[in-house]
Amino acid sequence: xxxxxxxxxxxxxxxxxxxxxxxxxxxxxxxxxxxxxxxxxxxxxxxxxxxxxxxxxxxxxxxxxxxxxxxxxxxxxxxxxxxxxxxxxxxx
Amino acid sequence: xxxxxxxxxxxxxxxxxxxxxxxxxxxxxxxxxxxxxxxxxxxxxxxxxxxxxxxxxxxxxxxxxxxxxxxxxxxxxxxxxxxxxxxxxxxx
DNA sequence: GATTATAATCGCAATTTTGCGATTATATAA
DNA sequence: TTATATAATCGCAAAATTGCGATTATAATC
Numbered sequence: 001x002x003x004x005x006x007x008x009x010x011x012x013x014x015x016x017x018x019x020x021x022x023x024x025x026x027x028x029x030x031x032x033x034x035x036x037x038x039x040x041x042x043x044x045x046x047x048x049x050x051x052x053x054x055x056x057x058x059x060x061x062x063x064x065x066x067x068x069x070x071x072x073x074x075x076x077x078x079x080x081x082x083x084x085x086x087x088x089x090x091x092x
Numbered sequence: 093x094x095x096x097x098x099x100x101x102x103x104x105x106x107x108x109x110x111x112x113x114x115x116x117x118x119x120x121x122x123x124x125x126x127x128x129x130x131x132x133x134x135x136x137x138x139x140x141x142x143x144x145x146x147x148x149x150x151x152x153x154x155x156x157x158x159x160x161x162x163x164x165x166x167x168x169x170x171x172x173x174x175x176x177x178x179x180x181x182x183x184x
Numbered sequence: 185g186a187t188t189a190t191a192a193t194c195g196c197a198a199t200t201t202t203g204c205g206a207t208t209a210t211a212t213a214a
Numbered sequence: 215t216t217a218t219a220t221a222a223t224c225g226c227a228a229a230a231t232t233g234c235g236a237t238t239a240t241a242a243t244c
Contacts, residue, residue, distance in 0.1 A: 044234095
């Protein structure tokens with residue numbers, strides 16, 4: 001849970017996910033163009049998102065297509081919902 | 093958004109929030125006892141959660157009562173829900 | 185085979201985070 | 215007033231993250 005939140009804890013990675021969520025085509029180069037960061041940096045963020053399982057990459061030729069992993073995506077959605085919808089017994 | 097996710101991106105901070113969510117009494121010392129970390133470390137995590145607005149602390153005497161800020165809590169809940177319930181147009 | 189386009193990796197510097205011992209501050213109790 | 219309990223702060227070391235230039239790998243194209 002903390003790991004997933006951590007992966008979301010960087011503006012570039014949020015931006016990547018938002019981009020991927022509305023894009024049908026999701027080639028690496030496009031993401032690099034979208035962000036004000038060097039290719040190596042973007043790739044590093046993609047790698048981190050991949051390590052956590054949030055996205056997956058499919059290589060076809062010289063291009064790689066990055067996509068949100070719907071299954072993990074939904075699991076995370078539930079996990080967060082679960083945390084935030086706890087009944088809070090506040091005292092102050 | 094990234095800032096909030098970042099604040100959630102550490103197991104100790106998740107543990108603190110989960111503890112606070114089910115505790116009515118939420119004195120600093122109790123949280124320290126709950127976690128396998130030194131007092132200074134726990135306090136640092138509390139400070140980070142506070143900076144982001146997730147929790148608030150009310151001093152009364154020598155004790156301080158920490159609580160989840162319900163308003164921010166709910167805003168975050170929506171923010172995350174908003175991100176995760178986007179319609180994804182996947183390609184791979 | 186050589187060239188080009190794309191993606192991935194390496195290695196480094198700068199910065200940030202994490203964890204904690206030691207100290208300080210403050211209110212309560214003796 | 216002194217002692218005690220609790221919380222907050224300081225300052226440091228170790229580790230992790232961030233960003234990127236340079237290089238390497240690989241497939242497609244000429």
